[in-house]
Amino acid sequence: MKKSKLISAFGKVPAILGLIALLVAGFALFGAGGSACAKGEKALSEYSSRAAYLIDYDSGEVLFERNADGRYPIASMVKIMTLSLVFDEIDKGNLTLDKEITVSDEAAGMGGSQMFLDAGSVYKIGDLVLGVTVASANDASVALAEEIAGSKEAFIEMMNEKAVELGMENTKFVNVTGLPGEGQYSTARDVTKMLSYLIKHPVYFNYSKIYIENFTHPGGRVSELVNTNKLVRFYDGCDGGKTGFTSDAMYCLSATAKRQDMRVIATVLGAESSAVRNKEVSALFNYAFANYNSVSYMKKGEAVLIDADVKGAKNDSISVSAARDLKVLEKRGDKGEYAVEYDIFKDLKAPLKAGDRVGVVRLVSSVTKDVKCEADLILTEDVEKMSLSDSLQRIIRNWFMGI
Secondary structure (H helix, E strand, C coil): CEEEEEEEEECCCCCCCCCCEEEECCEEEECCCCCCHHHHHHHHHCCCCCEEEEEECCCCCEEEEECCCCCECCHHHHHHHHHHHHHHHHHCCCCCCCCEEECCHHHHCCCCCCCCCCCCCEEEHHHHHHHHHHHCCHHHHHHHHHHHHCCHHHHHHHHHHHHHHCCCCCCECCCCCCCCCCCCEECHHHHHHHHHHHCCCCCHHHHHCCCEEEEECCCCCEEEEECCCCHHHHCCCEEEEEEEEECCCEEEEEEEEEECCEEEEEEEEEECCHHHHHHHHHHHHHHHHHHEEEEEEECECCCEEEECCCECECCCEEEEEECCCEEEEEECCCEEEEEEEEEECCCCECCECCCCEEEEEEEEECCCCCEEEEEEEEECCCECECCHHHHHHHHHHHHHHHC
16 A cells, blocks of 8 residues: 655755864864855865765765775774674673673783773773774774674674675775784775664764763773764764774774764775874765755654554554654755655554554655655554444444445
8 A cells, every 4th residue: 555745845055154174183173164065076176085985874875985995904994893793792682881801811912002901800891892982992892802702713704794794895804903914905985884884873872972081990090091083072063983094004084973964974095194084074074064955754753644454453544653764865955856655564454563564654756756765664553453343333434424
């Protein structure tokens, strides 16, 4: 059963804000301001990094790309996958943030960026997630890998299997930290896919928004953890992402930012300095927010009453909601016209329970007839079975209506 409703929206024309240059601790950041289309395109054409990629998170639409499939080392951005697998295990119920583990000598002895774990001491999984997310801690990455898979080698296999699952066609992992390793590479496109997956885990943002944290070790020693992703402090709307640096990878950053209902992800590989990677990711963000608008036509959880043929049901209508927001990315100032189509499963039988999946809702372009996005339809209220009394009342009502 398909039902549709025609709806339209006009993108709002925003005030064009000036591009604000910030110089903080040796890096230049472009912060809260947007930029005009021409200025945005000019800024993007002048970037100097090896590769860049920009998408709208909800639609997956590519807003900018350059050398997006070029294979390069990505340094500590490897840890995006490390964290993804940790949160997967938590979602499966195999792990909790409060679980305590003992840190091995090997994990505590890792070089590079660290949170300076004490070998033989007991830490919570949440402590280690904090260290990886904020301080890019290699020691915490190894400790997590050992706990989940039993060894670094087994965890690396899991990382590569997940990369295949996510469609990361040009990625290979050889370690869990991003330290230099022969044959380890990825692309701007694949890193963006990886971060897109990570941020599907809402608990991630509890850690990624932190800029500075004083962490107390089991023995009472305190380590100051400072977020390597400076944009979470200096770019309005940035709430997550991962940096990377080695001499081979140069300076890398994949970050996400959200303003109003629009979330974007920008990735830059191989910038010449920390200042440049921050500036170029900020320019990508500015371009997206200044020139595009994410328009929501149906909110997740918003109840809608629609007619439905449910066999044996007391009522002719059911209350449903979309399992996720139905959004469309539009150029600012453009007019969009769409139809919301409700496709209810056939042969539904009462009784049904709130939370049951009963169909699909689609947002369809009234011009091209393309499906722009879709979501499962979920019952928000129980569908009661018709009683004998209800059946008799319906027969009588229909008889009178037919006279």
